[in-house]
Amino acid sequence: MDSYQDDRLDDDGRPPPGSPVLEAILENERNRRYLGQRLDAAGDRVDTNLLGDIVRHGPVLEVLLEEPLDRREIEACLGVSRATSHRYTQWLDEQDFVEKVDGRFQLTWRGAVIAEEVLRFEANVRTAHRMTPLLDAVCDDHRDFVLEPFVDATITVAEPDNPYRPIERFIALVRESDTFRGFNTTHMAPLVLGEFHQRVFDETDTEIIYLPHIVEKLFETYPERAREAIDRGHLTLRTREGLPYGLALFDDRVGIGGYDETTGLMRVFVDTDDPIAREWAERVYASVRADSNPLDAKSDLNR
Numbered sequence: 001m002d003s004y005q006d007d008r009l010d011d012d013g014r015p016p017p018g019s020p021v022l023e024a025i026l027e028n029e030r031n032r033r034y035l036g037q038r039l040d041a042a043g044d045r046v047d048t049n050l051l052g053d054i055v056r057h058g059p060v061l062e063v064l065l066e067e068p069l070d071r072r073e074i075e076a077c078l079g080v081s082r083a084t085s086h087r088y089t090q091w092l093d094e095q096d097f098v099e100k101v102d103g104r105f106q107l108t109w110r111g112a113v114i115a116e117e118v119l120r121f122e123a124n125v126r127t128a129h130r131m132t133p134l135l136d137a138v139c140d141d142h143r144d145f146v147l148e149p150f151v152d153a154t155i156t157v158a159e160p161d162n163p164y165r166p167i168e169r170f171i172a173l174v175r176e177s178d179t180f181r182g183f184n185t186t187h188m189a190p191l192v193l194g195e196f197h198q199r200v201f202d203e204t205d206t207e208i209i210y211l212p213h214i215v216e217k218l219f220e221t222y223p224e225r226a227r228e229a230i231d232r233g234h235l236t237l238r239t240r241e242g243l244p245y246g247l248a249l250f251d252d253r254v255g256i257g258g259y260d261e262t263t264g265l266m267r268v269f270v271d272t273d274d275p276i277a278r279e280w281a282e283r284v285y286a287s288v289r290a291d292s293n294p295l296d297a298k299s300d301l302n303r
Contacts (some may be wrong), residue, residue, distance in 0.1 A: 050208035053091070054114060058122065060088045061097070061107070061115035068104035088258065123151045133157045133268040137258025138245040146225040156269045166269035170248065171196050172263045174204060175273060177250035181210035182286050184246040187218070193282065195301070197222060201229040207236040209292045215239055247285060255280035 039045050054061075063069060073084045089105055092098040096112030107115060127147045128135070133155070156169040167189055174180055174196060182188060189196035190209065191251045199205045201222070206229075210218070215237055219226050229235035246257030246266070255271035 068106035153272040166266040
């Protein structure tokens with residue numbers, strides 16, 4: 001596993017630049033908190049009433065983004081009256097968002113850019129709402145996240161009548177994967193749940209980064225099996241003094257876990273197979289791994 005991971009690092013042990021799409025998303029995330037200052041410095045803020053009107057016209061912008069339509073087609077797509085479609089197209093024309101070509105309304109370049117941004121805004125707002133249980137669980141560390149790749153993620157939240165739903169989802173994904181890498185602030189799964197640790201020790205090619213005291217507890221609970229798995233090269237453990245949240249990389253999906261600070265139980269697990277989310281997770285894991293220490297089985301485990 002070490003050689004597999006090392007291929008993802010630069011000479012200084014840090015992850016190399018990502019794809020243009022990921023780099024653009026990361027740059028947006030880095031700059032977003034300064035956007036207000038930059039807009040103020042430019043001295044030309046967009047009127048809030050106009051912003052509201054743009055969002056209200058989002059549905060017609062979206063259908064025109066797909067293809068030019070005449071007024072009847074707009075009415076059919078949106079299920080609106082002739083008077084309403086007339087108001088829509090008149091407003092879009094006044095804003096120079098559309099032009100009429102061969103009887104159809106076609107977005108201008110400006111209109112197409114606005115339409116795409118309205119869709120992106122809606123997607124990020126929806127994702128932020130859906131991921132609230134995770135963002136609440138990881139507190140300030142959510143600034144590491146990029147929301148866009150998680151727009152259609154599977155979000156599993158603990159319920160009063162089933163507090164183990166997130167961990168059940170996590171173990172199901174482990175069961176389907178031949179490899180597993182991750183880091184966590186606590187045990188990936190409660191030590192009493194034998195299935196996860198059986199796969200870690202015997203079936204899944206695994207690398208985990210834990211806090212030092214978590215590793216100690218693991219070896220107190222499974223002293224012989226953990227040592228045997230490490231000796232066989234089946235399990236690699238690393239330690240780091242601080243970790244932000246739980247990150248899991250399976251064969252085909254990546255996941256993020258949020259935990260209850262009091263009980264240590266997983267409160268929420270968010271997973272996706274989105275390629276950009278995968279790339280983001282690989283970069284985060286490589287960065288955290290570069291600041292971790294390999295477990296010295298002979299010295300560390302025989303204290």
